[in-house]
Amino acid sequence: MAPKRKASGPGVAAPSAKRIASGVNTPASLSSDDEYSDDGDAGDFSEHESAAPQKYDQVVQKFQPSTYVKQTSSRAPSNDTASRLFKPQHDYVNEALKPDHHLRPLWISAHNGRVVLETFSPSFKQAQNFLINIAEPQSRTTNMHEYTISPHSLFAAVSVGLTESDIVRQLDLFSKTQVPQGILDFVHQVTESFGKVRLVLKNNRYFVESNDASVLQMLLRDPVISATRVEQSDELHTEKAAKMTGLVIPGTKEAADNREAAAHQQQQRQARGEDDEEDSDDEYGGREAEKDMSDLLREEEDDDDEIDQVHSFEIDGERIQVVQEHCNVKLNLPLTEEYDFRADMQNPNLDIDLRPNTQIRYYQEHALSKMFGNGRARSGIIVLPCGAGKTLVGITASCTVKKSVIVLCTSAMSAGQWKMEFLKWSNVNPDDVVIFTSNEKGRIPPRATVVICTYSMVTQSTRRAHDSQKTMDQITGREWGLMVLDEVHVVPAEMFRRVTERIRTHSKLGLTATLLREDDKIKDLNFLIGPKLYEANWLQLSEEGHIARVQCAEVWCPMTADFYTEYLKSPGSGNRRSLLSTMNPRKIQACQFLIDFHERRGDKVIVFSDNVYALKQYAEGLKKPYIYGDTSQRERELVLANFQHNDAVSTIFLSKIGDTSLDLPEATCLIQISSHYGSRRQEAQRLGRILRAKRRNDEGFNAFFYSLVSKDTNEMYYSSKRQAFLVDQGYAFKVITHLNGIERMPGLMFTQPVDRSSLLQDVVLQSELAGAEEKIDGDLFSDRRVLGRHNSRKPGVKRQAGTLSSLAGGEDMAYLEYNRGSRNKELAKGGKSTFFKKEERDRERRRKAAKAARGE
Numbered sequence: 001m002a003p004k005r006k007a008s009g010p011g012v013a014a015p016s017a018k019r020i021a022s023g024v025n026t027p028a029s030l031s032s033d034d035e036y037s038d039d040g041d042a043g044d045f046s047e048h049e050s051a052a053p054q055k056y057d058q059v060v061q062k063f064q065p066s067t068y069v070k071q072t073s074s075r076a077p078s079n080d081t082a083s084r085l086f087k088p089q090h091d092y093v094n095e096a097l098k099p100d101h102h103l104r105p106l107w108i109s110a111h112n113g114r115v116v117l118e119t120f121s122p123s124f125k126q127a128q129n130f131l132i133n134i135a136e137p138q139s140r141t142t143n144m145h146e147y148t149i150s151p152h153s154l155f156a157a158v159s160v161g162l163t164e165s166d167i168v169r170q171l172d173l174f175s176k177t178q179v180p181q182g183i184l185d186f187v188h189q190v191t192e193s194f195g196k197v198r199l200v201l202k203n204n205r206y207f208v209e210s211n212d213a214s215v216l217q218m219l220l221r222d223p224v225i226s227a228t229r230v231e232q233s234d235e236l237h238t239e240k241a242a243k244m245t246g247l248v249i250p251g252t253k254e255a256a257d258n259r260e261a262a263a264h265q266q267q268q269r270q271a272r273g274e275d276d277e278e279d280s281d282d283e284y285g286g287r288e289a290e291k292d293m294s295d296l297l298r299e300e301e302d303d304d305d306e307i308d309q310v311h312s313f314e315i316d317g318e319r320i321q322v323v324q325e326h327c328n329v330k331l332n333l334p335l336t337e338e339y340d341f342r343a344d345m346q347n348p349n350l351d352i353d354l355r356p357n358t359q360i361r362y363y364q365e366h367a368l369s370k371m372f373g374n375g376r377a378r379s380g381i382i383v384l385p386c387g388a389g390k391t392l393v394g395i396t397a398s399c400t401v402k403k404s405v406i407v408l409c410t411s412a413m414s415a416g417q418w419k420m421e422f423l424k425w426s427n428v429n430p431d432d433v434v435i436f437t438s439n440e441k442g443r444i445p446p447r448a449t450v451v452i453c454t455y456s457m458v459t460q461s462t463r464r465a466h467d468s469q470k471t472m473d474q475i476t477g478r479e480w481g482l483m484v485l486d487e488v489h490v491v492p493a494e495m496f497r498r499v500t501e502r503i504r505t506h507s508k509l510g511l512t513a514t515l516l517r518e519d520d521k522i523k524d525l526n527f528l529i530g531p532k533l534y535e536a537n538w539l540q541l542s543e544e545g546h547i548a549r550v551q552c553a554e555v556w557c558p559m560t561a562d563f564y565t566e567y568l569k570s571p572g573s574g575n576r577r578s579l580l581s582t583m584n585p586r587k588i589q590a591c592q593f594l595i596d597f598h599e600r601r602g603d604k605v606i607v608f609s610d611n612v613y614a615l616k617q618y619a620e621g622l623k624k625p626y627i628y629g630d631t632s633q634r635e636r637e638l639v640l641a642n643f644q645h646n647d648a649v650s651t652i653f654l655s656k657i658g659d660t661s662l663d664l665p666e667a668t669c670l671i672q673i674s675s676h677y678g679s680r681r682q683e684a685q686r687l688g689r690i691l692r693a694k695r696r697n698d699e700g701f702n703a704f705f706y707s708l709v710s711k712d713t714n715e716m717y718y719s720s721k722r723q724a725f726l727v728d729q730g731y732a733f734k735v736i737t738h739l740n741g742i743e744r745m746p747g748l749m750f751t752q753p754v755d756r757s758s759l760l761q762d763v764v765l766q767s768e769l770a771g772a773e774e775k776i777d778g779d780l781f782s783d784r785r786v787l788g789r790h791n792s793r794k795p796g797v798k799r800q801a802g803t804l805s806s807l808a809g810g811e812d813m814a815y816l817e818y819n820r821g822s823r824n825k826e827l828a829k830g831g832k833s834t835f836f837k838k839e840e841r842d843r844e845r846r847r848k849a850a851k852a853a854r855g856e
């Protein structure tokens, strides 16, 4: 049922209708007839191999009642490729339609838990809000959305407070037919065991907790669990269960209304001449009053009879992952993690709130309401498209919990970005936000703080310098209210294990744009962090103007005869073939033409190449600046600042170091000339560079994303594979087989055979390694590389427009030239825009004033 991508040219490999976009919640039983089920990020060619891990299969199978896989009559086997798609079990109409079915938007397959949602139905929005809670989105295109109900998705549903009867009632409400019995049984079986047991951290000790003592007794009979128990006795701890009360998330309309009401009350009190010192000089007026109101509400509810009891036993803090994994994978009793932060008197409060003018967007509020729905902080993962504002979600969560927060990022550059965003959106004291990376090791004060560090810094297993060790001891020695894990999809699962093992936190919030991973460990996130709490719809956000609308196109570039002959002579899938297809002169011409076309339209263009040889050849040939892993920090800053502020620099070339963490809201066009095999994640992240385009709300504005593909080469196959995730998000890729007017372009390169043949000679002379993808030590996790060698004491490239002056380069010293690129050199030498000239003059003036003040 998944809509196919648009193809305006022949031979496009359309993704399978049953392709699975995310490895998270894919029952293994579905993978047998999938065209491809792996991500391809591993960079190998084993796209037909089943990636389904054994343990996960077992879980799914355990939860697969025979009725769920409903076997209908079998048909005679067929040799053609299409008839499997029309097997009876793929038929969604195997029950009678309800008389008012046209009002109801859901088709539910009895066979495999697939649910199809019609987006044109009057009740689409309500049905979508419900489905996103209980099922895993597989594909969300313009007219149809496709979801799968799986054990993981039901775990997420239960953990945000839905019960079996809520789920069944709403499925029945929205379904065009009676809900198949197999699905009802499946929901019953899964929800019966989920949400019963919690993992709780109290006074630096871990407890397994449940309202049902028999469940804990049952757990204690399991040898793995009982071996992790701290106490020797058979007794359980029993205490009164705390009441759950509602909570107002900062940055929402409700919070603003409360603040206004509190301010109004205060005015009235003052008018009556009542003494009210509390808020008189408080910049954030109603904050205290707001707190009072929720406290009052809470107290009122606390007065109710508390008859519920909660039972628990303590487990060894060093072995929580064993317990989590065992409960999740073996016992099908996943542990939920919830933190009643308002009742936590043990840990000091952090003085932090959102600035009064900060308003979170509706989808940010939805996501956070899943986390704080019952007044506690539930651990889990929030999935929002690139550029949709995950940072503010993390900050708002911190402002809600108001306890010490630790943020883990993939690079020092993004740690710097997080700090700036904290200061921009919240009123936190700047001294309370501490960065801990390889080259910035702030001191952590004993009071409640926000610490921002890199994954590599906290997971390092080699000996640390004295200072680092001290900071690390401070981190591991205290209890954290919230841990924010940025970019959860790229961090190796082992790193997560070490992070969650070493740092004791009450709640965890994972943030990501795509739950696609390069390893098969996506399932681990479920118990290492928590279930997925919310996933936004890319297309909807772009229609609403929160992220840019993008036109995507694949440009087919025929190989020249000489290049293709050489390509065919080279071994099957090696680097040489890859280099020949990237360096195809027709592709260089297409790139030149598109750059010229978009520069003339006023676009700012980023060209991406994973291959450094090609990156340099293209950029130097086209006289454009470029950045790759070895480019110094100072030069990166210079190139990026020119791209943002200098009209003379409208195009830059980036290697894969630009895939993530770069905030370039000026960029409106992206051209990809070489990429990493079939990585859907990389494709989505690259697209993310233009989703935050500043001009996105201009009338009729569109950003452009081109993938240049050499025809009849491996690139074509990988390209369609890479697009799979975006196609499932509703992006339509057009295929352009000819760029009109390219032949007439003045100054078009490689029009002469002699030039093409000298290029071919050069390419052939390159070693096999030149065709390899760029290798960056430690990749995203290498602080040293990200910050560069020459300015290691300074923070990295800023993603903030406000900090661009510091990107201008030459702040304290003359610009040093490290790179060989001619355009890069040119940028360094001069050709500065008025912006940079003014910056320099201002700096010079400040320097003189400082000297004069010192009496020099």
Ligand SMILES: Nc1ncnc2c1ncn2[C@@H]1O[C@H](COP(=O)(O)OP(=O)(O)OP(=O)(O)O)[C@@H](O)[C@H]1O
Pocket: 359, 360, 361, 364, 384, 385, 386, 387, 388, 389, 390, 391, 392, 513, 661, 663, 688, 692
């Ligand atoms: N509620 C909001 N109001 C105003 N601006 C917002 C809001 N939320 C986010 N933004 C802005 O949107 C931009 C993108 O936000 P952010 O960098 O957090 O995106 P992201 O989801 O982390 O993207 P990526 O995955 O590419 O890192 C930023 O400039 C941020 O200031």
